[in-house]
Amino acid sequence: MSSHQTKESNLVLVVGAGPVGMTAALALRNQGIPVAILEAEAESRLRPGSRAIFLHKATLQWLEEISPTLGFTMASHGVVWPVKRTFFQGREVYARTYPTPDPNVLPPFTSLPQVEIEKYLYQACIDRGVKFVWSARVHSLSITPEGVKVSTDNGQTYAAAYVVGADGAHSEVRHAAHIEMEGTRSANTFVVVDVVEDEENPLPLARVFHYEHPSVGGRNVLFVPFAGGWRIDLQLRETDAMEDYTGIEGVRRWLPLVMDKKYADRITWVSTYQFLQVVAKSFTDAQHRILLVGEAAHLFAPFGARGFNSGVPDAAIAAQAIRRALDASSKADADRAIESFAEQRHYAADYNRNAAGIALEHIQGSSTGMRAKRYIGAALAPAWHELGRWLDEGPYGPRSGPSATTKY
Ligand SMILES: Cc1cc2nc3c(=O)[nH]c(=O)nc-3n(C[C@H](O)[C@H](O)[C@H](O)COP(=O)(O)OP(=O)(O)OC[C@H]3O[C@@H](n4cnc5c(N)ncnc54)[C@H](O)[C@@H]3O)c2cc1C
Structure with a gap:
């Protein structure tokens, strides 16, 4: 040819x-x-x-x-996952459990x-x-x-x-x-880590978001289960030295502070993003x-x-x-x-x-207004369920898609 x-x-x-x-x-x-x-x-x-x-x-x-x-x-x-939970500075502010889905729908x-x-x-x-x-x-x-x-x-x-x-x-x-x-491009860097699950002794399936996790100096951490493993997102500060948190060695320093230490030997993927x-x-x-x-x-x-x-x-x-x-x-x-x-x-x-x-914007909390709203929301969440729900849903943005016909 x-x-x-x-x-x-x-x-x-x-x-x-x-x-x-x-x-x-x-x-x-x-x-x-x-x-x-x-x-x-x-x-x-x-x-x-x-x-x-x-x-x-x-x-x-x-x-x-x-x-x-x-x-x-x-x-x-x-x-x-049948459960989702949100924490603020280590204290639970929201939890919700869902019924088991019908496999026919x-x-x-x-x-x-x-x-x-x-x-x-x-x-x-x-x-x-x-x-x-x-x-x-x-x-x-x-x-x-x-x-x-x-x-x-x-x-x-x-x-x-x-x-x-x-x-x-x-x-x-x-x-x-x-x-x-x-x-535009987001200013914060996020470290994204996959770990493989311990099938003999798995964690309960729950999507968990931590605002200002006390064990990692008040950085936000998200845990998302997927079939066979977990994804963990750590949000860095603009002033953070990247090498302290990224790469397998960097992740092995902070991961055991937020998860059982066995997962530090179960890392399958580490990546670092500034999102466009x-x-x-x-x-x-x-x-x-x-x-x-x-x-x-x-x-x-x-x-x-x-x-x-x-x-x-x-x-x-x-x-x-x-x-x-x-x-x-x-x-x-x-x-x-x-x-x-x-x-x-x-x-x-x-x-x-x-x-x-x-x-x-919600996750970064970089504006004074958003930070204040998050603190007030967390303080009142035990008495005011809607505020806990706002904290829980905020990191994922509006629940809607662009229109009924285009779906997403
Ligand atoms: C950390 C992270 C988490 C995410 N989580 C989610 C999520 O939970 N849900 C969600 O919906 N999305 C999520 N996304 C986004 C999702 O991964 C992307 O939207 C998706 O991969 C885009 O798919 P794509 O096919 O458009 O592009 P790609 O996956 O990039 O595929 C492009 C393909 O084109 C090929 N290619 C490139 N250049 C050429 C060329 N010149 N000629 C021929 N072939 C070429 C490449 O090799 C590749 O195979 C996430 C992304 C990241 C980074």
Whole structure:
């Protein structure tokens, strides 16, 4: 094969085999559209950390809709914690227990590591005839009103009517379409740690948030169970020396202060983040041939779990729009279908960024007003249940999604 050979034309190409790219491919197959995914990494790659553990019910519903049984598969492999608890300076200010969910209906949420989520998405893709091209890093796109030519590092060029850009935060598709991101970066650093559970002697399943945990100098700590382990988030101060808290050695210094010391030998992943709060200026290009989804289109602070949870409707609604565009009787009608996807998901991303921003402001407590509210809330919580609930829900932002139709 020559080094610059054009492969067969595809109706639709997805760039990126992350969770959102695979969801987009499934949604396209559900619309009866053949699809191939171009992925930069090799098939044998190892994906890092728990990341998108928390799947909202709306996400499970979308997955069930685009790939029957997938929502229930995710739910049955994840965990639903029956208890949530919130502490302020070591004192419990809120606790709530939920009834055991009925396995015959989708639960209000499920928690399983992103590697597992990707495993089930991948299997569903294979079952539904999605073609994967591994080790195919996209390096350039030529976009015309007629379609897109996509060139990869391995010397191939692919033609498609539409390209779904699901290639993550540094999206090459977005760069090629000259679409910029707009937004800010959080000032605080968060250390995110995964530990594997001791199956013989597990901790009770509970999501626990500590404001100003006394054992770690008053820093906030969040514990989230997932199938097979726990994620622990520690919020650093702007003045903290990173090396004291990060890396395996840094984590081994503070983790035993907030958890049984056996977990210091059970660490599987440590990462450090300053979260971006950015949204693409547009979710499509001037020719209406590119559709941006997932982290290629938006990055949010993870509190409230709006990353993958909003990538799923991006993907599903992109597939619906492509179906309408392919069936349209004129280019103008086709463009309108793509534009409507872009507007709808841009609106949703703005909404989600603001919601994640509200959560971030609550957690950071960097304004005097918010700090005062948190102290007053904690002092009155024993007598005033609503204030305990406000403290419990604040770190995750508003409970709502952008609208009844877009879900998240
Ligand atoms: C600590 C943390 C916790 C989180 N918790 C949650 C949560 O609880 N719930 C939630 O919904 N979300 C959560 N998220 C967010 C979630 O992880 C992301 O939203 C999700 O991974 C985005 O998926 P994606 O498919 O858009 O991008 P990615 O997962 O980044 O996938 C992009 C894919 O594109 C490929 N690629 C990149 N460039 C190219 C190229 N040029 N050519 C071809 N392929 C390319 C990459 O190799 C990769 O496979 C969390 C994130 C973090 C960091």
